[in-house]
Every structure is written in C-alpha cells, then in structure tokens.
Amino acid sequence: xxxxxxxxxxxxxxxxxxxxxxxxxxxxxxxxxxxxxxxxxxxxxxxxxxxxxxxxxxxxxxxxxxxxxxxxxxxxxxxxxxxxxxxxxxxxxxxxxxxxxxxxxxxxxxxxxxxxxxxxxxxxxxxxxxxxxxxxxxxxxxxxxxxxxxxxxxxxxxxxxxxxxxxxxxxxxxxxxxxxxxxxxxxxxxxxxxxxxxxxxxxxxxxxxxxxxxxxxxxxxxxxxxxxxxxxxxxxxxxxxxxxxxxxxxxxxxxxxxxxxxxxxxxxxxxxxxxxxxxxxxxxxxxxxxxxxxxxxxxxxxxxxxxxxxxxxxxxxxxxxxxxx
Ligand SMILES: Cc1cc2nc3c(=O)[nH]c(=O)nc-3n(C[C@H](O)[C@H](O)[C@H](O)COP(=O)(O)OP(=O)(O)OC[C@H]3O[C@@H](n4cnc5c(N)ncnc54)[C@H](O)[C@@H]3O)c2cc1C
Numbered sequence: 192x193x194x195x196x197x198x199x200x201x202x203x204x205x206x207x208x209x210x211x212x213x214x215x216x217x218x219x220x221x222x223x224x225x226x227x228x229x230x231x232x233x234x235x236x237x238x239x240x241x242x243x244x245x246x247x248x249x250x251x252x253x254x255x256x257x258x259x260x261x262x263x264x265x266x267x268x269x270x271x272x273x274x275x276x277x278x279x280x281x282x283x284x285x286x287x288x289x290x291x292x293x294x295x296x297x298x299x300x301x302x303x304x305x306x307x308x309x310x311x312x313x314x315x316x317x318x319x320x321x322x323x324x325x326x327x328x329x330x331x332x333x334x335x336x337x338x339x340x341x342x343x344x345x346x347x348x349x350x351x352x353x354x355x356x357x358x359x360x361x362x363x364x365x366x367x368x369x370x371x372x373x374x375x376x377x378x379x380x381x382x383x384x385x386x387x388x389x390x391x392x393x394x395x396x397x398x399x400x401x402x403x404x405x406x407x408x409x410x411x412x413x414x415x416x417x418x419x420x421x422x423x424x425x426x427x428x429x430x431x432x433x434x435x436x437x438x439x440x441x442x443x444x445x446x447x448x449x450x451x452x453x454x455x456x457x458x459x460x461x462x463x464x465x466x467x468x469x470x471x472x473x474x475x476x477x478x479x480x481x482x483x484x485x486x487x488x489x490x491x492x493x494x495x496x497x498x499x500x501x502x503x504x505x506x507x508x509x510x511x512x513x514x515x516x
Contacts, residue, residue, distance in 0.1 A: 195219070197221070198331065198342070198348070200224075200351060203229075203231025203351075204305065205350040205496075213515060221313045222312060223318045223341070227317055233305060236382070239462065241418060242299055244407070246301065249273055250294070256509075260505075267307070278397075285454065288397065300415070319335055320341075325487070350492050353375055354469075356370040363484040369479070377471055380468065383463050384418040384419065385418065393406065406422075477496065477497070480506070485516055493507055
C-alpha cells in the first residue's frame with residue numbers, strides 16, 4: 192500500500208497504539224489531542240508532593256501480544272512491576288487479598304509511558320477537533336474548535352471516548368450509532384498527601400462496600416518517592432449520584448470513606464486534588480475490537496470497543512491500524 196496521510200484524533204493509549212502501528216507501516220501520521228499532554232485517561236498530575244496518577248492506576252497484561260510488548264517496555268525502563276500489599280474491604284471488613292494478578296505502572300508516573308511511545312511522531316496537542324468532513328476530492332479535513340482547518344488526510348482514526356466520538360462520526364452514521372450505544376460511567380478521584388505516613392500496612396485496596404471502589408498508596412509505586420500519597424476512586428454509582436457536587440463535598444465524603452476503610456482518623460492532608468471523570472470507563476464490555484467504514488476511510492478505536500482497561504485500549508488501536516486500507 193502506498194503511504195497515506197492519516198489523522199489520529201485522541202492521544203490516549205488506543206490512539207497512540209494505532210498511530211505507532213500506522214507509522215511502522217510507513218504512513219504519515221499526525222495525532223491530535225485537545226489536552227496539553229498525551230495519555231488521556233492514563234493521566235498523572237505533577238504536584239509539589241510528587242507525581243499522582245489520577246486516571247488508570249496500573250496495567251494488567253493478560254493478552255500474549257500485549258505481554259510481549261510490555262516486556263520491551265520493561266527492558267527500556269518505561270514501566271515497572273508494582274507489587275503492593277493488597278487488601279480488600281467488604282462486608283467482612285478489611286482483610287489481605289489473595290489476588291495474584293501482576294500489575295505494572297509507568298515510571299515515574301503513568302502518563303510518562305505515552306510520551307515515550309509517541310517519540311518522534313507528529314503530535315498536535317491543545318487541538319480539539321470539533322468536526323470532520325470530506326472535501327470534493329474525498330479527502331478528510333478536520334476543523335478544530337477555534338476554526339482552524341487541518342488536512343487534507345486520506346484516512347482518519349477516531350480514538351476518543353464513545354460519547355465524544357459520536358460528534359466526529361456524523362458522516363459515518365452506522366459508526367455513530369454504535370458509539371451512541373456504548374455508554375460510559377463517570378467517576379470521582381481524590382488524591383491526598385500526608386506529612387507523616389499513615390500507620391497502616393495497606394498499599395492498595397479493592398473496596399466492595401460504600402462509595403469507594405479502589406485505593407492506591409501512590410507513593411509505593413516504583414519511582415514515585417516523596418510524601419505518603421494516596422489516590423482513591425469512587426464507584427460509578429456513587430459518582431452518578433454526585434455528578435454535579437462541588438469538589439469540597441466530594442473531598443469530604445471520600446476522605447470519610449477512606450478513613451472508614453483504613454480504620455484510622457486521618458490527619459489534615461498536606462495537599463488534596465479532586466478530579467471528575469465524565470467518561471471514566473465503558474459501562475459494558477463489548478468485543479468489537481475496532482470499528483471501520485473503509486469506504487469512507489474512517490476507523491474507530493478505544494477501550495469502549497473492547498473493554499475498559501489499558502491493554503484493551505492498546506489492542507483496539509492495533510486492530511484499527513490493521514484494518515486501515
Ligand atoms: C479513574 C480511572 C482509573 C482507571 N484505572 C485503570 C487501571 O487501573 N487499569 C486499567 O487497565 N485501566 C484503567 N482505567 C481505564 C483506562 O484508563 C482506559 O481504558 C484507557 O486509558 C482508555 O484509553 P483510550 O485511548 O481508549 O481513551 P482515552 O485515554 O480517554 O484517550 C482519548 C483521548 O482523546 C482526547 N480527545 C477527546 N475528544 C477529543 C477531540 N474532540 N479532539 C481531540 N482530542 C480529543 C482526550 O483528550 C484523550 O486524550 C481507568 C480509568 C479511569 C478514568
């Protein structure tokens with residue numbers, strides 16, 4: 192196939208995966224993202240108390256292809272295994288978990304991996320694509336939200352969460368319909384730093400009771416260091432019930448919930464960050480892999496095409512790249 196000009200909209204792991212595969216196939220790829228940096232929901236915040244992973248907490252690698260790739264990332268030092276002392280909190284209270292799943296994290300923060308992967312690829316950040324249309328020569332033109340037009344492109348790959356993809360798929364109604372059906376759950380994240388380490392052995396915890404879903408002791412991840420930092424995530428149901436609450440209310444509720452899980456009275460945190468994810472994870476798992484309208488030259492990928500995990504986002508991007516023709 193001759194070299195094509197391809198726009199990838201979205202620099203999360205799915206978009207990066209598609210972009211790297213298409214680049215390896217000698218296409219001319221440009222990645223667009225509305226945010227300042229790359230990584231999407233694999234995001235981290237650099238703060239005065241260290242780097243905090245506010246989105247994805249770790250990778251799993253269940254797929255054999257993804258495991259091979261992960262080994263390369265491990266060899267390059269881009270990721271490391273994280274072996275937290277893992278607990279579970281449920282109706283029986285707090286107890287150590289027997290879970291043997293291997294977990295990996297980007298170092299020194301989750302989002303750093305996306306920078307390594309993008310490498311020299313052409314990446315246009317802070318560019319929110321508002322619409323895409325085909326011109327008279329059947330080439331794609333991308334308009335951003337300040338009126339600038341980017342193009343022409345022979346093909347486009349849409350790699351954004353399903354609700355945001357709908358607007359970009361107007362010219363491919365079947366794909367838009369599929370994206371409209373793929374609902375996504377919201378989530379609240381609270382990150383805390385304490386002057387003194389909390390007196391608890393907990394380094395990570397699955398929570399199966401109350402408003403919390405997950406607790407990470409962020410500072411126990413390889414390469415983080417700094418203060419005793421914690422990241423807690425709400426359940427989707429609790430987030431839906433508190434979607435428009437202010438950050439102070441969210442922080443109060445989630446700190447209270449953390450205190451109950453750990454069985455500790457928490458000191459005042461040295462710093463605190465609250466983040467709302469409108470589209471945290473797909474509500475349901477589906478097996479599309481990726482979507483395509485080859486007759487239009489438009490391809491779609493993202494975790495919502497395969498399941499709400501980083502490795503699925505990567506695999507979906509690979510699948511989309513394979514179908515590009
Ligand atoms: C709080 C939280 C915790 C999680 N924990 C884990 C975990 O521990 N392990 C795990 O495997 N997975 C976890 N996940 C899920 C994981 O983060 C996602 O499955 C994965 O990051 C999705 O990647 P993606 O590329 O499909 O989408 P995204 O990462 O959402 O990337 C989409 C990109 O598109 C950009 N974008 C959107 N609209 C536009 C537009 N119009 N123009 C330009 N750019 C646009 C966005 O800025 C974003 O960068 C978690 C998710 C959340 C939110």
